[in-house]
Amino acid sequence: MGPAEPDQGWCSAAILVDIQQGDADGVNLGNTRAVWVIDLPGDFSAGNGTARVYLDEDAGSNQRRELEAILTGKKGGLWEGLAGLVREWRPSRTARIEVQWGDNPSATVGDVGQIQVQPIKDDGGNQAQLLNAPANYGVAETFDLVRADGTRWSDPEMRRWQSLGYGTLTSFQWSV
Numbered sequence: 001m002g003p004a005e006p007d008q009g010w011c012s013a014a015i016l017v018d019i020q021q022g023d024a025d026g027v028n029l030g031n032t033r034a035v036w037v038i039d040l041p042g043d044f045s046a047g048n049g050t051a052r053v054y055l056d057e058d059a060g061s062n063q064r065r066e067l068e069a070i071l072t073g074k075k076g077g078l079w080e081g082l083a084g085l086v087r088e089w090r091p092s093r094t095a096r097i098e099v100q101w102g103d104n105p106s107a108t109v110g111d112v113g114q115i116q117v118q119p120i121k122d123d124g125g126n127q128a129q130l131l132n133a134p135a136n137y138g139v140a141e142t143f144d145l146v147r148a149d150g151t152r153w154s155d156p157e158m159r160r161w162q163s164l165g166y167g168t169l170t171s172f173q174w175s176v
Contacts, residue, residue: 011040012161014153016107016115017071018099024066024075032059033097034067035109038085039159051083052090052158054109056097068092090157105169106150116150117167130168143168 014037021030033056040049053071055064069075072092073083095110107115120128128145148167154160 006040006043007164010042010159011044012153012159013038013044014109014113014115014151016097016099017067018107024070027062027066029063029066032056032063032067033099033107034059034071035097035107035113035115036071036079036082037113037153037155037158038082039161040085044085047085048087049085050088050090050158051086052155053092054095054097054113055092057094058096064092064094093155112155113153114151115148117146117148117169119169120145120147140170140172143170 014035017034017036019029019032019034023029035054036051037054038049038051040046042048053068055067059067070077071079072089073080073086093110093112095112097107097109099105099107104116104118106117107113109115122128130143130145132141133143146167146169147165148163149165151163151167152161
C-alpha cells in the first residue's frame with residue numbers, strides 16, 4: 001500500500017460507526033453512532049493528517065466519552081493504528097447523526113457531512129468485494145465496494161471535500 005499520488009493531491013475520508021451492541025469499561029454503547037473524519041496532505045499511508053470525531057447528540061455523556069477514547073486510539077486496537085495517521089486532532093464535536101440503511105445507505109452528520117453509498121454489482125448482480133487487503137486494518141476480511149458519489153464534508157475547521165467515488169461498506173465485530 002502506498003506511496004501513491006492521490007487524484008487530487010490529497011486524501012480525505014469519513015468512517016461512519018453505527019454500533020448495534022457493545023460496551024466499553026461498563027458503558028453500554030449499543031445504538032450509538034459516531035463518524036471519524038481525516039484530511040491527509042498526501043496519500044492515505046503517508047499519514048500526517050488532521051482528524052475529528054463527530055459524536056451523535058443522542059449519546060449520553062459517558063457514551064460520548066468512551067466513543068471518543070476508542071476512536072482516537074486511546075483504547076488500542078484498530079483505532080490506535082488509524083490514530084497513527086493523525087498529526088493533529090481537532091476537538092470532537094457533537095452533532096445529529098442520522099443513518100438510513102437499505103439498498104443505498106446514507107448518513108447525515110449535522111450540517112457538515114453527507115455520506116451516500118451505492119453498492120457496486122457485477123453483471124450477474126453480485127456484490128463486488130475487496131478481499132484480504134492490507135488496507136482493511138484488521139477490521140474485516142471482506143469489504144463491499146461501493147460508489148460514494150455525493151459524499152461530502154464541509155466542516156469550516158477542516159478541508160471541504162466531495163468524494164470522487166471510492167468507498168467501502170462492512171459489518172464487523174471489534175474488541176480490545
